[in-house]
Amino acid sequence: xxxxxxxFHEKITNVIAAFILGFILLCFSRYSYYFKSQHFVRxxxxxxxxxxxxxxNNQKGEILGFVAHDLRNPLNNIEALSQLMLLEDENNIEAKxxxxxxxxxxxxxxDLLEAVKSEQGFLETKRQELISFLTPIIARWRTNSKxxxxxxxxxxxxxxxxxxxxxxxxxxxxxxNALKFSPANKPIEIALNLHHTNVCIVVKDNGIGIPEDxxxxxxKQFSKAGRKGLQGEKSVGLGLHISKRIIERHKGRLLMQSExxxxxxxxxxxxxx
Numbered sequence: 001x002x003x004x005x006x007x008f009h010e011k012i013t014n015v016i017a018a019f020i021l022g023f024i025l026l027c028f029s030r031y032s033y034y035f036k037s038q039h040f041v042r043x044x045x046x047x048x049x050x051x052x053x054x055x056x057n058n059q060k061g062e063i064l065g066f067v068a069h070d071l072r073n074p075l076n077n078i079e080a081l082s083q084l085m086l087l088e089d090e091n092n093i094e095a096k097x098x099x100x101x102x103x104x105x106x107x108x109x110x111d112l113l114e115a116v117k118s119e120q121g122f123l124e125t126k127r128q129e130l131i132s133f134l135t136p137i138i139a140r141w142r143t144n145s146k147x148x149x150x151x152x153x154x155x156x157x158x159x160x161x162x163x164x165x166x167x168x169x170x171x172x173x174x175x176x177n178a179l180k181f182s183p184a185n186k187p188i189e190i191a192l193n194l195h196h197t198n199v200c201i202v203v204k205d206n207g208i209g210i211p212e213d214x215x216x217x218x219x220k221q222f223s224k225a226g227r228k229g230l231q232g233e234k235s236v237g238l239g240l241h242i243s244k245r246i247i248e249r250h251k252g253r254l255l256m257q258s259e260x261x262x263x264x265x266x267x268x269x270x271x272x273x
Contacts, residue, residue, distance in 0.1 A: 071109055078102040111238040114169065123249040125161040127273060130192055130199065137168055138190060141175050148187040149175070158192060160199045161273045162250065170243040170254075174203040174266045177239065180231070182207025182263065197272050198252070204265040210258040218256060219244045 082099035085092050131153050138151050178188045182205040189204040210218060214227075221241045240254075247254040251271050258264035 072106065075102045075106050075109075079106075111242060114238075114242045123163050123166065125163050125250065127159055127161050128164060129157060129159045130162075130201075131156070131158065133162070133164060133167075134171065134190070134192060134201070137171050138175075141172075141179075145179055147179055147184065149190065150187050151190045151192075153192040155194070158194065158199055159273075160270050162270065163246075166246045167250070170246050170268065171201070171203070173239040173243050174268075177266075178203055178205035178207070178264070181205060181209075181227075194272065195269065198269040199272055201268040201270075202265055203268075204263060206263040209260040209262050209264055210256075211260055215256065215258060219254070 079099055079102040082095045082102065085095035086099070089095070134151065134153075138149055141147075142149050175188065175190075182188065186206040189202075191200075191202045191204075193200050219240050221238065244254045247268055247270070253269045255267040255269065256264065257267070
């Protein structure tokens, strides 16, 4: 077998081609190593940032807890003193203002604490019949507000898994808003029914409604959609944000439908269990 002789210039060409190919492979491998190392570094930085955020979030909750505890006691004392002053003179306007301000401050503290709690993932629930759950809440609001609150339920028995204290907070917030933004002579309507595979709770008022440009902000934390009520009631802009988070932790949805000068309806959809 005769091996053909390779000309010298072809040998030089092959050597140069091999050198270039080797150089390209070396560059590619170095780039691949650099890319992987940078990706790894970024992943580690992201993990460290996540841990830092989680730590700060926990610290935020602890700080709010301490602040709430330290503020509640003097606020309770202020409220108690205002009540004593009203026992002596029930027409004491200053005492009423002091008591109302202390009560509003306590509500703000409770909202801030609930905003932190609503970010926690696990929610303990228990199966409960909803008509018997809603009836005393509505009766309490009828007594305290002296307003007409209508309640209808179909069918007669509806049960699902809820955290009763958290859901009561949502219902309280929705009824409070309905009373706040509707005239005293207009009723509040609450309906409980089934919608496909969901339990449906609707709280509807016939009040001033929500302007269209504010509706997209209504569930945001410290929402700029927060407005004073018809009697000058103040809002921090946390109530609906907290309510939405609580319902989402129930694996449900909180929906809103509103028309200015016609009224607003909030609908809670909870999975039927």
